[in-house]
Amino acid sequence: SAVISQKPSRDICQRGTSLTIQCQVDSQVTMMFWYRQQPGQSLTLIATANQGSEATYESGFVIDKFPISRPNLTFSTLTVSNMSPEDSSIYLCSVEFNINEQFFGPGTRLTVL
Amino acid sequence: ILNVEQSPQSLHVQEGDSTNFTCSFPSSNFYALHWYRWETAKSPEALFVMTLNGDEKKKGRISATLNTKEGYSYLYIKGSQPEDSATYLCAFPNAGNNRKLIWGLGTSLAVNP
Numbered sequence: 401s402a403v404i405s406q407k408p409s410r411d412i413c414q415r416g417t418s419l420t421i422q423c424q425v426d427s428q429v430t431m432m433f434w435y436r437q438q439p440g441q442s443l444t445l446i447a448t449a450n451q452g453s454e455a456t457y458e459s460g461f462v463i464d465k466f467p468i469s470r471p472n473l474t475f476s477t478l479t480v481s482n483m484s485p486e487d488s489s490i491y492l493c494s495v496e497f498n499i500n501e502q503f504f505g506p507g508t509r510l511t512v513l
Numbered sequence: 514i515l516n517v518e519q520s521p522q523s524l525h526v527q528e529g530d531s532t533n534f535t536c537s538f539p540s541s542n543f544y545a546l547h548w549y550r551w552e553t554a555k556s557p558e559a560l561f562v563m564t565l566n567g568d569e570k571k572k573g574r575i576s577a578t579l580n581t582k583e584g585y586s587y588l589y590i591k592g593s594q595p596e597d598s599a600t601y602l603c604a605f606p607n608a609g610n611n612r613k614l615i616w617g618l619g620t621s622l623a624v625n626p
Contacts, residue, residue, distance in 0.1 A: 404556065442517075443557075443602070443616040458613075492557070502614070504556040 423493030536603030
């Protein structure tokens with residue numbers, strides 16, 4: 401298992417600004433993921449954060465909107481850029497030890513006004 | 514596009530009641546079925562990974578069954594307690610090259626004391 405922390409836990413932001421969410425894991429992991437859950441929607445994978453290379457984005461998500469950093473095997477950041485109210489969501493990071501066995505952070509609750 | 518459906522969407526029960534809810538998934542190309550519990554302001558927590566048709570798994574008062582031929586899994590909670598209040602999510606790995614998890618919308622359970 402893993403202990404995963406996220407910062408901030410919640411934020412209220414103005415339209416047009418950007419927010420960077422941090423994810424810290426207590427052990428080295430190869431695979432880190434970023435998800436979001438918009439109100440009334442299911443958890444949706446945004447991208448896989450790869451250490452030492454660019455993140456791999458899912459259909460409908462692009463690097464310009466959601467730039468990701470992965471400087472080492474225990475840390476990643478997700479930036480939500482040029483925010484609009486539609487970006488109001490819970491953002492979660494997760495890590496995977498065995499195939500599909502994922503451990504999640506507590507989430508960042510973002511409200512964009 | 515794979516679809517994972519959960520029902521009911523929400524459930525209110527009294528303390529001590531037993532309850533169950535359903536996750537439906539595509540029965541072709543089955544790989545595994547995951548159940549998670551997500552309490553408000555906490556991390557989603559893995560409950561079960563189910564892989565074999567007819568599988569039944571148990572953790573305390575919570576158990577789950579799996580029918581891969583007809584594409585459904587039931588989650589049962591015996592003698593519900595207020596601390597069982599949470600959203601229960603199921604997820605099904607995409608049969609594609611990265612086995613990305615496809616998530617249901619969840620069943621929101623509220624247990625009244």
